[in-house]
Amino acid sequence: MLRIIIFTATEAVFLFLGILSPFARIQEFWIFEEEFSIFSLVLSLFDEQNFLLSGTILLFGVLIPFMRLFMNFIPIARLKDLNLHKLAMVDIFLISFLLFSSQLSYFFEVSLLRGFYFLFAALVVSYVNHWTTKSMK
Secondary structure, three states: OHHHHHHHHHHHHHHHHHHHOOOEEEEEOOOEEEEEOHHHHHHHHHHOOOHHHHHHHHHHHHHHHHHHHHHOOOOOHHHHHHOHHHOOOHHHHHHHHHHHHHHHOOOEEEEEOHHHHHHHHHHHHHHHHHHHHHHHO
16 A cells, blocks of 8 residues: 555656646747646647646646546545546657657647656656555455
8 A cells, every 4th residue: 555655646646747848949930949748738729718728738648647546545436447547648649649740740849848757757667666566455
C-alpha cells in the first residue's frame, strides 16, 4: 500500500507540474514565437469559444488522469473496467502529430519544453504503478 501511495503522489506532482509548466514552443517563420502549457491552451481555446477542442483536451489531458489518481485510493469497480490508461494523456499523442508536421514544414518549428517531460514522467510512473499493482494481485 505504501508503494501505491508513493507512486500516486509522484504521478500527481509530475501531472500537476506538466499541466501548468510550458509544454511546447512554436516558432513561425523564424520571427513569431509562442509557448503554451496545457492549462493556458485550454483557457485560450475556451476564450476563443472552441468548446469542443478545449473540452476534449480538458477531459483527456486533465480530468481522466486525475480520476485515475483518485481511483488508486477509492476503487470503483465500474471505473476500473474502463481501463482509463488507454484514454489518458492523449495530449502527448496529439503533440506527436504537431512535431511530425513541424518536421515536414519550413514555416514553423516545435520545441518541447519541461511541461512535456513532466507529463511523460507522469505517464511512465502511472504505468509502472499500474503494472506493479496488477502483478501483486
